[in-house]
Amino acid sequence: MYRWLILILAGFILWKLFTGDKKRKKAQEKEDKESLLATGEMVKDPMCGAFVSKDGDIRVREGDKVHYFCSYECREKYVKMLQGDTASVGSETGDAKKDA
Numbered sequence: 001m002y003r004w005l006i007l008i009l010a011g012f013i014l015w016k017l018f019t020g021d022k023k024r025k026k027a028q029e030k031e032d033k034e035s036l037l038a039t040g041e042m043v044k045d046p047m048c049g050a051f052v053s054k055d056g057d058i059r060v061r062e063g064d065k066v067h068y069f070c071s072y073e074c075r076e077k078y079v080k081m082l083q084g085d086t087a088s089v090g091s092e093t094g095d096a097k098k099d100a
């Protein structure tokens with residue numbers, strides 16, 4: 001729920017930032033990136049939120065989804081996060097079994 005408020009607020013701040021003539025170019029760039037995102041040529045790095053091209057080599061396959069990353073650092077972080085999640089879920093079920 002609150003996420004929308006934050007998004008609207010962030011959008012308003014961005015709009016404020018981009019209203020200047022000098023900054024208009026940046027807004028245009030952002031729009032270009034968003035249109036590329038919509039056409040599927042650009043994807044968002046799930047770790048840092050940077051836009052990366054689908055032509056990039058830095059990617060991780062998770063099930064039937066493929067995630068793209070801006071750097072190997074982000075990819076490492078993401079892989080570690082995935083492994084960490086699986087490990088914590090595994091230990092939790094293990095504890096539950098012990099109790100039962």
Ligand SMILES: [Zn+2]
Nearest residue numbers: 045048070074
């Ligand atoms: Zn990144």
